[in-house]
Amino acid sequence: MMAVRTSLSLPCRMIPNNISHNVRPATQLVKRPLNGHGFATATSVPKKGSKGPTAMVLLNMGGPSKVAEVEDFLSRLFADADLIPLGPLQKYLGPLIARRRTPKIQKQYSEIGGGSPIRKWSEYQCAEMCKILDEISPETAPHKPYVAFRYADPLTENMYKQLLEDGFGGGNGGRAVAFTQYPQYSCSTTGSSLNELWKWRNRLEGPRSGQDGDGAIQWSVIDRWATHPGLVEAFAKNIEDQLATYPEEKRSSVVILFSAHSLPMSVVNRGDPYTAEVATTVHAVMQRLGFSNPYRLCWQSQVGPSAWQGAQTSHTVENYVKKGFTDMILVPIAFTSDHIETLYELDKEVIGEAGHTGIKRAESLNGNPTFIRALADIAKNHLQSGEKCSRQMTLRCQGCNSERCLEQKKFFAGDALKSLVR
Ligand SMILES: C=CC1=C(C)c2cc3[nH]c(cc4nc(cc5[nH]c(cc1n2)c(C)c5CCC(=O)O)C(CCC(=O)O)=C4C)c(C)c3C=C
Ligand code: FES
Numbered sequence: 001m002m003a004v005r006t007s008l009s010l011p012c013r014m015i016p017n018n019i020s021h022n023v024r025p026a027t028q029l030v031k032r033p034l035n036g037h038g039f040a041t042a043t044s045v046p047k048k049g050s051k052g053p054t055a056m057v058l059l060n061m062g063g064p065s066k067v068a069e070v071e072d073f074l075s076r077l078f079a080d081a082d083l084i085p086l087g088p089l090q091k092y093l094g095p096l097i098a099r100r101r102t103p104k105i106q107k108q109y110s111e112i113g114g115g116s117p118i119r120k121w122s123e124y125q126c127a128e129m130c131k132i133l134d135e136i137s138p139e140t141a142p143h144k145p146y147v148a149f150r151y152a153d154p155l156t157e158n159m160y161k162q163l164l165e166d167g168f169g170g171g172n173g174g175r176a177v178a179f180t181q182y183p184q185y186s187c188s189t190t191g192s193s194l195n196e197l198w199k200w201r202n203r204l205e206g207p208r209s210g211q212d213g214d215g216a217i218q219w220s221v222i223d224r225w226a227t228h229p230g231l232v233e234a235f236a237k238n239i240e241d242q243l244a245t246y247p248e249e250k251r252s253s254v255v256i257l258f259s260a261h262s263l264p265m266s267v268v269n270r271g272d273p274y275t276a277e278v279a280t281t282v283h284a285v286m287q288r289l290g291f292s293n294p295y296r297l298c299w300q301s302q303v304g305p306s307a308w309q310g311a312q313t314s315h316t317v318e319n320y321v322k323k324g325f326t327d328m329i330l331v332p333i334a335f336t337s338d339h340i341e342t343l344y345e346l347d348k349e350v351i352g353e354a355g356h357t358g359i360k361r362a363e364s365l366n367g368n369p370t371f372i373r374a375l376a377d378i379a380k381n382h383l384q385s386g387e388k389c390s391r392q393m394t395l396r397c398q399g400c401n402s403e404r405c406l407e408q409k410k411f412f413a414g415d416a417l418k419s420l421v422r
């Protein structure tokens with residue numbers, strides 16, 4: 001079990017109405033020499049001996065907060081060659097495909113309340129995590145919350161400008177942690193976010209080869225955390241809560257269906273680590289549950305005509321219903337907050353259309369205090385380890401020839417590990 005204390009007093013999964021959705025630090029950093037790091041906050045001066053402030057930057061894809069933002073979101077998504085490589089015509093094809101897809105996706109966001117809740121949850125999770133970190137890691141306090149999205153506001157570029165405005169970098173140095181919110185690493189998700197962060201780092205701070213001693217921001221990366229005990233506990237507890245809603249005599253025969261966003265087979269065959277890492281989360285959660293129920297891992301949300309990793313979630317539910325199973329719990333296992341894939345695809349399309357009251361979904365992690373304590377524990381361990389990134393991140397996929405991946409990995413690996421990157 002984690003030995004983490006928390007000051008959280010919020011009711012489970014509730015966001016207070018007055019929470020600021022703008023994660024700009026409340027206390028702006030004032031540039032004045034202090035503590036060997038060149039700055040201190042105006043009102044929250046780091047404690048004596050603290051190496052802070054530390055910027056905690058949560059990375060995620062983001063989603064359109066309003067229906068009107070769907071086209072911009074999809075345009076950025078289809079322009080991302082790390083996610084959807086469309087060749088030399090990407091710049092023209094991307095916006096075309098995005099425009100054609102917009103009405104369908106707008107309708108889906110309208111049906112889940114008019115937008116993606118991912119910004120609200122990410123900002124909340126980050127702010128709460130930083131409060132806990134200030135308590136459990138005073139050596140690196142104060143911790144300043146930032147969110148950097150790949151395809152929606154707050155975009156990585158704007159987050160980086162905010163960091164500089166707040167006194168990080170720009171000759172001051174200062175520490176920032178890029179903390180991916182995808183527990184399992186994929187080059188199409190975390191890899192893409194890191195490539196984007198590296199790009200803006202070069203544009204806004206200059207393309208320096210090393211990190212140390214040049215007054216630029218000192219970055220390190222939390223790149224995967226698929227089996228962290230707190231993450232596993234939060235998933236397992238949400239499954240137990242759903243299992244408790246079935247009559248006792250039926251409970252152990254309920255089928256648990258873990259569902260993750262699929263990947264194109266071309267990405268799987270390139271050697272992307274995601275599929276294997278998702279399987280490790282599933283195994284760890286089932287181990288925590290004592291393998292109490294039959295379970296399978298299935299894959300959702302494939303887009304376009306190419307081959308994707310299966311079995312598909314929708315087919316799985318259909319086939320099991322045909323085989324006579326009508327008690328199932330769907331568990332979104334690769335994303336940490338609600339989004340169109342849970343609220344629309346799973347709830348409305350898969351569960352709604354199956355039409356059996358015994359088919360349910362485990363709650364998403366969202367504002368779950370166990371989950372937020374896990375984030376703080378992961379961050380604390382990282383901050384104390386002094387690691388730039390995991391060893392695993394230094395290795396490119398077997399089939400990867402991308403210069404962008406190579407240079408990005410060399411940068412984040414830092415001087416000690418960059419010679420390992422090939
Ligand atoms: C771990 C999560 C995800 C992986 C891996 C992933 C890979 C991946 N996605 C696409 C294409 C699209 N994804 C879209 C939306 C979307 N994707 C994820 C997560 C992962 N994607 C989420 C949570 C969302 C929804 C965001 C929200 O609502 O907040 C979309 C846009 C929607 C649509 O047009 O259907 C596309 C397109 C590819 C090609 C890919 C792997 C290469
Ligand atoms: S695609 Fe995986 S490292 Fe480049």
Ligand SMILES: [Fe+2]
Nearest residue numbers: 061261262301
């Ligand atoms: Fe996706």
